[in-house]
Amino acid sequence: MSWEFLLTALVVCLAPGIGVVYTLSVALGQGLGAGIWAALGCTVATLVHLGVALVGLAAVLHSSAVLFQAIKYAGVAYLLWMAWGTLRGTGGLQVEPAAAQPISRLVGRGIMLNLLNPKLPMFFFAFLPQFMAPTDGPMVMAELGAAFAALTFATFVGYAALAATGRQTVLSRPQVMAWLRRAFAASFAALGVRLALERA
Template sequence: MEIVIPGTASLGLFIVAALVLLVTPGPTVLYIVARSIEQGRLAGFVSDVGIHSATLVHVLAASLGLSALLASSALAFSIVKYAGAAYLIWIGLKKIFGRVEPIDFEAETPRADYARLFRDGFIVNLLNPKTALFFLAFLPQFVDVSRGHIAMQIAFLGLLFTLLGFISDGCYALAASAAGGWLKRSKTYLNVERYVSGVMFIGLGLTAAFAGNHRK
């Protein structure tokens, strides 16, 4: 069976956008860093595997759901794309103007065996509705409808995102001690992080909204 993936331009834009979003520390990164600082790098890696194992479930759900939607109505798929772009912009605005929650890296995290670390990472990410909404909003922006095989394209993009996420989070686990120390010393980290990630989400949403299918 022929493997259909998005065009080179869309794929390149997807990789850049995914990397920018992934390297910006979010809740999963901070969770992995905290586990790595508390129990060592291996604990961080195990948590990383658990988190991204759940990501694969979200990718499967997104690919099946969006492909079924396109099969029923091309208009409905376009509506999802624009709604997804609006959702990404909303995430960015919430990041920038929302309340900044302090991060307590000094608090001790209860030690857990590796099986529990994997399970906790998997369940936390699996049951996070924001993860499901993110994939439904993010992946369709890079699908080339003219190539067909929507489910295959979305699955490919989702698997690529998962791989990039596993690698980037693994790098955070490796550098957990140094990263954790920097976060503790940095008084401006939270403001910098929220503005950088907020602008990136807004930019991604605007690009998707204004480019639309003309980019294809």
């Protein structure tokens, strides 16, 4: 495994996206523990997409415009629903002091968000092969994908820890909380719009 792959994968993981926004909002609202469970859910979805790529379904998704569009718009709808819930301060994504959500719900939402993101299988289909030799088999792809998933989890936990560090300071200021809630809602909505404009 090359350092070029690890560096490129780290940059991809650090780039703010659906998983980062979800993990940050959960960590701010419910603390580091909840943020770690959210990060785990996002990572599990990454592993599912890796499995799909390994059996070749990513190629099918890439070649089927109808399938791509169906998954894409399901993801858009889910992101807009998350934006609306965050803006209203309801559900597991309220960016305010909140009663602990069940672990299954935190993980489940992370999985759902990334499962409905058709860009992930496209990522595995287009990104990983760049770091593979023509003679490499599925085991090499699995190794690279597992490394990417591990980097994803570590990066998201880092984001959660960062959010949890300043959590009490942020939560003690209602005006800041109101703006944060709007910012997270806008982020989910913007991600939904960007996904809607994504081409297969």
